[in-house]
Amino acid sequence: MALPTYADPLEKIWYYTYRTICALIFIFLIAPILIVIPLSFNAEPYFTFTQKMLSFDPEGYSLRWYDLLLTQPGVPADVPRDAAWWARVWNEAAWINAAKNSVIIGFFSTIVAAALGTLAALGLSRPEMPYRRAIMAVLISPMIVPIIITATGLFFFYSNPCALISWTGLDQQCGRLAGTYFGVVLAHATLGIPFVIITVTATLVGFDQSLNRAAMSLGASPTTTFFKITMPLILPGVISGALFAFVTSFDEVVVVLFVAAHDQQTIPRQMWNGIREQISPAILSVATILVIVSVGLLAMVELLRRRSERLRGVTPH
Numbered sequence: 001m002a003l004p005t006y007a008d009p010l011e012k013i014w015y016y017t018y019r020t021i022c023a024l025i026f027i028f029l030i031a032p033i034l035i036v037i038p039l040s041f042n043a044e045p046y047f048t049f050t051q052k053m054l055s056f057d058p059e060g061y062s063l064r065w066y067d068l069l070l071t072q073p074g075v076p077a078d079v080p081r082d083a084a085w086w087a088r089v090w091n092e093a094a095w096i097n098a099a100k101n102s103v104i105i106g107f108f109s110t111i112v113a114a115a116l117g118t119l120a121a122l123g124l125s126r127p128e129m130p131y132r133r134a135i136m137a138v139l140i141s142p143m144i145v146p147i148i149i150t151a152t153g154l155f156f157f158y159s160n161p162c163a164l165i166s167w168t169g170l171d172q173q174c175g176r177l178a179g180t181y182f183g184v185v186l187a188h189a190t191l192g193i194p195f196v197i198i199t200v201t202a203t204l205v206g207f208d209q210s211l212n213r214a215a216m217s218l219g220a221s222p223t224t225t226f227f228k229i230t231m232p233l234i235l236p237g238v239i240s241g242a243l244f245a246f247v248t249s250f251d252e253v254v255v256v257l258f259v260a261a262h263d264q265q266t267i268p269r270q271m272w273n274g275i276r277e278q279i280s281p282a283i284l285s286v287a288t289i290l291v292i293v294s295v296g297l298l299a300m301v302e303l304l305r306r307r308s309e310r311l312r313g314v315t316p317h
Contacts, residue, residue: 033291040065040284047281065285069095072282095286098270105181105266106249109188113245116189117196118238122230124197125204136197143194147254154190155258158183179261187255192245199244203237236304243297243304251290 003015043062044050052060070089071077079085089096120139124132142150158177177183207230215225231238253268260269267286274283 036284036287037291040281040288042281042284045281047279047284065280065282068280068282069093069285094265095267095270095282098265098267101264102250102266102268105184105188106246109185109192109249110242110246112185112189113192113196114238114242117193117241117245118200118234120193121197121200121204124201125207139197140194142191147191147252150191151187151255151258154187154255158187158259178259179264181264184256184260184264187259188249188252189245191252191255192248195244195248196238196241199241200234200237203234207233236307240301240304243301247294247297250293 003012007015038053039047039049041061041063042050042053043060043064050060067077070093072094075085075089075093091097123129124136124139129135155178177186211229211233212225215229216222220228250266251268253266253272256264256266256269257272260266265273267290271283271286274280
């Protein structure tokens, strides 16, 4: 909002002070992220700005660390990059395999989180639902509880789930989930469900329940009402929650360290291994790519939020 012409000197001082404070907070939050981007183009194997970089000498900048993502550990870099070379990169490059695992695990965990989170939000949005606040607190607890506690609990449960459900009589059919892709997907879905619940619940706040009642009064079944009326209107919220769940899965490393097997490498775990075993600026290249992907996903979330407001007849301020 622009400063009104009738503002007194005190209001003018607060106007500019407020914007200065906001700018400083923004710089404080974004500077650690932005500084990674130029460092990923460093020609030297250092995590600091060299003299050539500071003087904007072209020799101080290089794409060698991005190229290393395609060739590490055993793909030759000094050969013609034909279809056979790219096929070898796809099958052998450690970072590419980690990216494939991250995308696959993130995709399936997002599907599970979106489905279960949407169902939970629909139930919690009903006024006749008993103990709604207590149930909501339990469902979003993975987002509040420290991740190391959640990861430890998942590890012990997934390592021997039969011992915990033996009273059901199904202990002969259950198996060990730790060290399996299915277990990692379920663990990541556990972390993503709270984000779906929150976004879908926020979408349902402005939902006009009379639309459902009108559809059912015209003879529509509950299933038809949901897929024809409710789902199209809450879909932006569902997609927004799914994107948050995907980002949560894509960036998660602690749960992967506890639950996944040694050969189930994701990008965050590969970065962790790179920092622990051999510090390489290739990690900065991956971080830059992840920042770009995250910004793109957040931009998509914002577009979906505005679309949801238009569908619900809410005018954004």
